[in-house]
Amino acid sequence: MRHVRHTVAAAIAVLACIAAPPASAAPPSGHTDLVITTPNQIFELDQHLRIPFSGAQVSFTYEVTVFSDALGVVQGTGDGLVSLTGAAGGAVPVTVSGKMSGSPAKPRAQVNLLFAGPISLLGQDGVGSGGVKLGCTPPLVPDPNAPQLDCSGRAHLCASARGVGHACASAPATVTIATVGGDWTIGLDLATDGTGNVTGTAHVTLVSTDTLDFQVSGKYSAKTDSSTLKFSGVGAAAKSAKLSLKGWAPDTGSGARGVLKFKIAGQTGSINYSPPAPPPVVMPY
Numbered sequence: 001m002r003h004v005r006h007t008v009a010a011a012i013a014v015l016a017c018i019a020a021p022p023a024s025a026a027p028p029s030g031h032t033d034l035v036i037t038t039p040n041q042i043f044e045l046d047q048h049l050r051i052p053f054s055g056a057q058v059s060f061t062y063e064v065t066v067f068s069d070a071l072g073v074v075q076g077t078g079d080g081l082v083s084l085t086g087a088a089g090g091a092v093p094v095t096v097s098g099k100m101s102g103s104p105a106k107p108r109a110q111v112n113l114l115f116a117g118p119i120s121l122l123g124q125d126g127v128g129s130g131g132v133k134l135g136c137t138p139p140l141v142p143d144p145n146a147p148q149l150d151c152s153g154r155a156h157l158c159a160s161a162r163g164v165g166h167a168c169a170s171a172p173a174t175v176t177i178a179t180v181g182g183d184w185t186i187g188l189d190l191a192t193d194g195t196g197n198v199t200g201t202a203h204v205t206l207v208s209t210d211t212l213d214f215q216v217s218g219k220y221s222a223k224t225d226s227s228t229l230k231f232s233g234v235g236a237a238a239k240s241a242k243l244s245l246k247g248w249a250p251d252t253g254s255g256a257r258g259v260l261k262f263k264i265a266g267q268t269g270s271i272n273y274s275p276p277a278p279p280p281v282v283m284p285y
Contacts, residue, residue, distance in 0.1 A: 055171025072266015090119025
């Protein structure tokens with residue numbers, strides 16, 4: 001009886017080995033959506049801020065809108081009230097610049113608020129200039145339901161007026177900036193000719209509705225049943241957005257294969273797609 005059991009077990013193992021192979025990925029053709037989710041979600045800055053800073057001799061209050069785009073460029077405009085205690089004060093326009101960097105898991109931002117305009121110095125008409133440079137990183141304990149960046153830096157103000165002179169002061173600055181984002185999508189429209197050359201387009205869409213367009217070229221290998229794709233940015237995407245897919249085979253029931261690398265919204269990351277390991281064969285006793 002023991003011999004019979006061993007024979008049955010061996011037969012099952014052989015059948016497991018010669019089971020039908022996974023479905024072929026086949027050459028790329030038609031439309032495919034790649035949905036990129038956690039931990040590679042993309043977030044962008046997006047908030048209207050009222051930012052007060054104050055020090056021993058200087059105070060600032062900025063009312064600005066801060067946002068970033070699909071290239072990671074930080075922009076915005078607003079107004080500011082600035083003052084040097086007992087010396088200078090006025091309302092000035094504020095412009096915002098900067099950039100996003102880091103990775104989806106650890107995004108960073110540099111946010112610069114700059115102003116220049118007419119203000120009063122000791123009762124005389126003068127000009128003022130200055131601003132604040134903020135370095136922004138995720139909080140030590142991020143809130144997944146309210147993503148944000150904590151920013152800190154130093155604000156400075158200088159004022160001058162003819163016949164009066166020149167005065168400067170600075171103060172520490174901190175602020176929290178909210179972000180918007182989540183899953184993002186790469187829409188692929190591809191075709192493969194008889195020699196394995198792949199051509200087509202790709203369209204990246206973020207939660208903010210920001211989009212980026214790419215031309216796609218590449219090669220399909222029947223031997224590995226996979227494709228390597230090159231993405232060339234079109235329009236805005238030509239500046240600093242990047243995508244690549246190597247060894248790519250879409251999910252045909254056994255899981256996708258390949259390596260996706262990207263730089264989107266200033267954030268760099270990669271995803272190694274690999275099919276799940278087959279379940280272990282349970283041997284009867």
